[in-house]
Amino acid sequence: MNARSESERGVVKNRTTVERTSDREVVVTRAINGPARIVFEAFTRAELFKRWWVPKSIGMTLLSCEIDARVGGKYRLEFDVGAAEPAAFFGTYVEVQPSSRLVWTNDEAGEGGSVTTVTFEDKGDKTLVVLREKYPSKEALDTAGTGAAEAMVETFDQLDELLVALGESVGR
Amino acid sequence: MVQYVTARLDTSFAALSDATRRGVLEQLGRADASITDLAEKFHMTLTGMKKHVGVLEQAGLVTTEKIGRVRTCQLGPRRLEAETAWLERYRQRWDERFDELDKVVEELTRMEMSDERKKRK
Numbered sequence: 159m160n161a162r163s164e165s166e167r168g169v170v171k172n173r174t175t176v177e178r179t180s181d182r183e184v185v186v187t188r189a190i191n192g193p194a195r196i197v198f199e200a201f202t203r204a205e206l207f208k209r210w211w212v213p214k215s216i217g218m219t220l221l222s223c224e225i226d227a228r229v230g231g232k233y234r235l236e237f238d239v240g241a242a243e244p245a246a247f248f249g250t251y252v253e254v255q256p257s258s259r260l261v262w263t264n265d266e267a268g269e270g271g272s273v274t275t276v277t278f279e280d281k282g283d284k285t286l287v288v289l290r291e292k293y294p295s296k297e298a299l300d301t302a303g304t305g306a307a308e309a310m311v312e313t314f315d316q317l318d319e320l321l322v323a324l325g326e327s328v329g330r
Numbered sequence: 331m332v333q334y335v336t337a338r339l340d341t342s343f344a345a346l347s348d349a350t351r352r353g354v355l356e357q358l359g360r361a362d363a364s365i366t367d368l369a370e371k372f373h374m375t376l377t378g379m380k381k382h383v384g385v386l387e388q389a390g391l392v393t394t395e396k397i398g399r400v401r402t403c404q405l406g407p408r409r410l411e412a413e414t415a416w417l418e419r420y421r422q423r424w425d426e427r428f429d430e431l432d433k434v435v436e437e438l439t440r441m442e443m444s445d446e447r448k449k450r451k
Contacts, residue, residue: 172432174425176417181360184420188428192435196442200434210430213423285435287428 172284182293187286194278194285195257201276202227202260211235218245229254233262270294345389350374351382355391355405362404365394 172189179185190197200206208223218237225233234248253261264271272291279286369379386392393406
């Protein structure tokens with residue numbers, strides 16, 4: 159019984175969609191295999207959170223992860239980025255509704271930081287996760303040192319690598 | 331042909347090898363800006379910024395238009411590609427994260443189910 163449901167889960171790869179809903183908001187949607195209650199725990203308990211939050215492709219090692227998921231509680235993530243000082247990402251939980259909704263601020267960029275809103279909705283044996291990253295103003299998004307900006311930088315880094323590879327392939 | 335490609339690559343290399351110019355591209359990805367705006371944002375002289383924009387323009391990454399006394403810069407013909415690449419990169423980042431989340435949640439769900447079965451026994 160257990161083996162069958164496992165193989166069924168293995169077949170279905172849930173899709174992640176991203177939409178730029180305005181010049182200061184990005185929305186990510188994804189179904190997760192499990193009840194909202196458990197998905198919420200994976201977002202709010204440090205020992206679970208650190209098992210999935212840092213993508214391998216990011217090239218940064220998580221040094222520490224503290225989460226106090228209560229209204230007004232703080233979180234702090236520190237990464238080894240190969241520099242003398244670790245890179246820290248931190249903020250405050252603004253709304254915490256168990257199994258249904260989380261809102262936190264991203265304060266490492268100062269006042270221009272984004273606000274992340276995540277909703278969890280049970281859909282059969284899955285949970286629909288909708289994550290919004292919203293900036294206080296267009297200017298804030300312009301200057302913020304956020305995940306989005308990071309991804310942008312990474313895109314350019316990749317473009318650089320691609321150009322290097324192309325350069326080599328034409329016999330430079 | 332190879333010479334042509336090499337020459338184009340040289341231009342692109344040169345354009346992207348500089349952190350300020352990459353910053354300018356990122357900035358223009360958010361909104362058009364005048365050379366004066368850009369010079370202020372990157373704390374440099376007007377002449378310095380003009381030079382950077384010129385390099386980006388040559389590589390086809392930026393186009394400029396002079397209206398009155400103001401020269402406005404925007405992303406060049408590669409704009410759409412860049413936006414699509416940005417979104418796709420962003421999507422991949424989250425996809426990778428959520429794949430890992432799926433594993434964690436599935437494991438916890440399984441553990442919980444077997445715990446319940448044990449309790450029932």
